[in-house]
Structures are given as structure tokens and as C-alpha cells.
Amino acid sequence: MKAKRILFIISLVALFSGCFVIMNRHYDELARYPYVTEENRGIILKYLSSDDINYMISQQLTPEQFLPFIETQGFTIRNTLWYKRAKETQDASNEVIVAFINDFKEKLDYATLEPLLKAYSYDTLRTFYEEDNGYVQNASIVNDPAALLTRIDVKETLYTYEPKDLAAIKDLPNVSLLKENHVIRVHKDVVQPLHDLCKDISSVNDKTCGNLILTLGYVSYEDQIPFYESMMLKYGKDQFDEYWDYPGQSEYQLGYTVRFQPAGLPENGIDTDYFELIGEDLEDSKNDEIKELAEWLEANAYQYGFIVRYPRDRSNQTHKKHQPFTLRYVGKEAAKTLQDQDQVLEEYQIEIK
Numbered sequence: 001m002k003a004k005r006i007l008f009i010i011s012l013v014a015l016f017s018g019c020f021v022i023m024n025r026h027y028d029e030l031a032r033y034p035y036v037t038e039e040n041r042g043i044i045l046k047y048l049s050s051d052d053i054n055y056m057i058s059q060q061l062t063p064e065q066f067l068p069f070i071e072t073q074g075f076t077i078r079n080t081l082w083y084k085r086a087k088e089t090q091d092a093s094n095e096v097i098v099a100f101i102n103d104f105k106e107k108l109d110y111a112t113l114e115p116l117l118k119a120y121s122y123d124t125l126r127t128f129y130e131e132d133n134g135y136v137q138n139a140s141i142v143n144d145p146a147a148l149l150t151r152i153d154v155k156e157t158l159y160t161y162e163p164k165d166l167a168a169i170k171d172l173p174n175v176s177l178l179k180e181n182h183v184i185r186v187h188k189d190v191v192q193p194l195h196d197l198c199k200d201i202s203s204v205n206d207k208t209c210g211n212l213i214l215t216l217g218y219v220s221y222e223d224q225i226p227f228y229e230s231m232m233l234k235y236g237k238d239q240f241d242e243y244w245d246y247p248g249q250s251e252y253q254l255g256y257t258v259r260f261q262p263a264g265l266p267e268n269g270i271d272t273d274y275f276e277l278i279g280e281d282l283e284d285s286k287n288d289e290i291k292e293l294a295e296w297l298e299a300n301a302y303q304y305g306f307i308v309r310y311p312r313d314r315s316n317q318t319h320k321k322h323q324p325f326t327l328r329y330v331g332k333e334a335a336k337t338l339q340d341q342d343q344v345l346e347e348y349q350i351e352i353k
Contacts, residue, residue, distance in 0.1 A: 029045070029050060029053050030053065035062050047071065048070075055077055061077070065084050068087075074098050079105065081110070082108075083101055085114060086101060086113065089114045089117040090122065096122055097122070100122050103126075104125070112144060116143050116144070118146065119144065120161060125141070133248070136154075136156075136157050136246060136248065139157040140155060140156055141159055142157065142158050142161070145161045145163075152250075158221065158248050161221070161253060163187055163255040165188040166185040166186065166187060166188070166218055169191070169214060171195075172194070173208060173263075174214040175215060175261070177261075178227065179223075184217040186255055186256070186258060186329075190217075190329045193305045193306065197300075198212070201293065204296050205289055205293075207263075211289065214260055214261075216259035218253065219250055220253065221247055221248055221253060224246075228246060242320060251328060256328055256329040256330070257326065257327065258327050259326045260326075262287075262290045262325065264290075297325070302338065305331045305335050306329050306330070306335060307327065307330055307335050307338050308324060308326070308327060309323065318345075328345065330345065334348065
């Protein structure tokens, strides 16, 4: 009797095993996938594991999203949406895109991937992530440098970013602080407001542009390096930090910041005592015209979409000393809000985050 019972159990196990094998042979992993076709079935089964297929189904990924990349070396179904967004934002070979996302996904943010890839090339980002930053240790890259209100935090860098919409300023009084015959450029949106401001400030003294000379606009990463080295050599780190920024951290690189030099003062270049000429002591200057110009900008720059970037008595917020002729374009709406609330850009940024 006992032997019959054992034989019966063995028979049942064998029967169930056989049924399982037969069912498994006929099991269709893609039966739950509504987008399967005879054309894509074979390639899906060839390149995706059972786990991959389950993920694909659970996330309802469509063939149009992953099939363009599925045969690319290194492809993983879990990065499908990253590949797709990268491809749509900045086209490149699938090999370049798959390798880039796979290598640096942990350093990226899906929400800011689009503005990041609009600002920087894959090669630029790869170099940034693979090499040490010689100026700011453990720096992260600014995700959206093209945004009008972008501000560079202490641990951020623009690296080699260059705005796409720069325009030359030739018909305003200008002498570049960088080098002889250097063409001063700004973001195209700044050109007309800058001309309007220059025209109206002449009311202070009936002189062209109020007797102000434009000395800085956009400054590239490459141009910041010799400027930084010269300034550090002349003034040292502490004084440099009070007025300027390390390469990759200068707001001049955004294309929205401009700097004027009052005519009649020695050139505020790297070989003069700029820090003594225009700084906290400006209000005590005997030059009434310069004081009038500074006061006019404090009171009126916002009407043209500009702010005095480093105003008087606000170094605790801006971490820079007073620079009355350094203007940042932020648009009329933001400029008026900052003026009305007596805020600097650092405070406005906190509110809109």
C-alpha cells in the first residue's frame, strides 16, 4: 500500500512537471504587451531578457522609444527615456548617446537634461565629468546657463559654456578691458535695452552715454583664465575674491552682464589700481559727475531691465564689494521687483526656487 502511494505521488509530480514544460514552451512573454507586432517581436526577444521585458511592460514603453537604440552596444532598457530625451535635445550617433547616458547618468538629472544638452555638447560634458576642475573643487555644472535669471553658486561652474545668441556692440563708446581691439559682445536681448539706457543716461551731463565707456560684456572661459591669473598676481586671493570670480564662475560668461568705465578715470584694467578707483569709497569721491551717474543707475537701471549687480552695502548677500557700474540684465519684470523690494539677485533667486 505504501509503495502504491509513493508511486502515485511520483506520477503526479511527473505529470505536473510535464505540463509545466509544455506550458512553458508555449508561454508568450509578450502576450501582455499591447505594442508587439510580427515585425518587432523577433528583435525584442533577441535583445531583451525576461526581466527587461517585464520592465518594458510595467513602464509601458513603446517600440518607438527603445527600438532605435536596442541594437546599440551598451543599451539598457531602463535608460530608454534618457536616450530618447538626449537624442531629441541634441542629435548625435546612438553610440555616443548610449555611452554618454550610461557613463554619467548618476551625475545627471532627468528634469534638467534638456537645458543641459542645449547648452553643452556631449564632448564638453564628457570632458568636464572626467577631468578635475582646476579652479573649483568638486564643482557641479550649471544646468541651465541660458536662463535669464541664472546665478552661479559657489560650487557651480559654467565650464566652457558660450551663449548662442551673442551680438557685437560697436556703436556705443567702448574699450575692451580684455585686450586691444577685442569686440565686446552681449546676448542679443541686451542690445536694445543697453542702447536705450545709454541714450537716457546722457541726461545727467549731456554727454554721449553719460560719459560712460563700455569695457566688458561677454567674457569666454578661455579669456577669463589670463585675466584671473593677472589679477591674482597683482592683488592676491582675498582682494580678487571681493571683486571678481574664478574662471567658469563669472556672470560675464552668461552674456547678460556689462561693465562701464567712467571716462576720465584711469583705465580699470589689470595694470591699474582698479580696486582703489571704483569700490566702497566711490560715494566719497570728489568727482560729482561720477557720483551722479552711479546714483542715476541705482534709481533708473531697472526701467531698462538692468540691476546694479553689486550695490552699495549688500556685500553680505552678493559676496562682492560695491561696483556701481556693473549691470546685470534680468528683464523688466524681475528688475522692477528687485528695485521695489530692495533686493539683490541672490535674494530673488531664493524666492523663485
